[in-house]
Amino acid sequence: MADDKKVSDTETNADCGVCDRPVRKIGVLCGLCEGWFHVGCEKLSKDDYEKLTELGDKSHWFCKTCRSKFKGMKKEIQVLREDNKALKNRLEAVEKRMDDLQNDIVRDIKEKVIEEIREDEEQERRKSNLVIYNLPEPEGTNAEEVGDIEEAVCQQLFEQEIKVQEVAVVSVKRLGKPREREVRPRPNANAAEPGVADKPKPRPLLVKLIDAKTKWTILKNCKNLKYTQNDIFKYVSVTPDMTYKQRQEDKRLRDELRRRKGMGETNLYISKGRICKGGERFQVQA
Incomplete structure (x- = not known):
């Protein structure tokens, strides 16, 4: 705005943005559209004009049109x-x-x-452990004596029944808590007569061997157990000592084996985490 927003007839010949007549008297310059306007056309009071004049370049004034635009903006x-x-x-x-x-x-x-x-x-x-199922538990109260008996029974099982010689057993341990005898009624007996105490099912026996190679040799030869004449080992089965994850995978493999046999496939067996057939190995997909 020229001369602190005041104009004279010698400073500008701009037309008023409202009436289109030349601004030859006092007028103000819009800070947005840069158009000149008569004070009267913009209905700017004398006090407001004087304040704008006093502030000079520090002030900003906008015409009605631009103010309307401001509202929309x-x-x-x-x-x-x-x-x-x-x-x-x-x-x-x-x-x-x-x-x-x-x-x-x-x-x-x-x-x-x-x-x-x-x-x-x-x-x-x-990795070098085996678990033996259905092996009768020896009678006795001395834990050391019982352990010696079970080690001797394991040696007999491995050497005489499974046919693996010189097996070094590191330790044996029954898994789980001792089971109490279950009492069942005598057949055709009165209710007052005492029942018969059944011997509890043997707990699994954990056997730690000297190395994993011996373990796999025993497992490979467990097929010899089907020829046993010893009543102690008649229902015995031997498996690797597996983690929970390995047991889940083993169950999956066995379920898959049953499914494939049910569909008519023959000569199938599980070996080292795979289902095998006739010398060929097929990895079961998860």
Whole structure:
């Protein structure tokens, strides 16, 4: 605005933005459209004009048209601000969700790695172990005496029945708590007569061997048990000492084996985590 928003007939020949007549008397310059306006046309009070004059370049004045535009722009700006706020909130929610997902992924990976490490350690700890099922428990109260008897029975089982010689047994241990005898009624007996105490089913026997090679040799020769004439070993079965994960996988393989046999396939057997047929090995898909 020239001369602190005052104009004279020698400073401008601009036409008023309202009446289109030259601004030769006092007038003001719009700070937005840069048009000149008569003070009277814009109905600007004398006090307001004097204040604008005093402030000079520090002041900003806008015509009615531009002020109307400002009102519309303010509404648009408000809408934009609200949209931006909503967008910002959505972005923050997305970022938080991504952070949560990243944390979940990292946690899942860590848990998976820890689980695999523990599984490897557990398999390593069990690699030379066998579990014998249905082997009668010896009578006795002395734990050391019972342990010696069971080691001797294991040696007899391995050498005489399974036909594997010089098996070094490191230790034996019954799994689970001792089972109490179950009392069942005598057949055709009165209710007052005492029942018959059935001997509980033997607990599995965990056998730790000197090495894993001996374990697999025993398992390979367990087929000889079907020819046993000894009543002690008549119902005995021998398996590897498996982790929970290995037992689940073993169950899956056996279920798959039954399914394939049910569909008519023959000469199938499980060997080292695979279903084999006629010398060929097929990996069962999970």
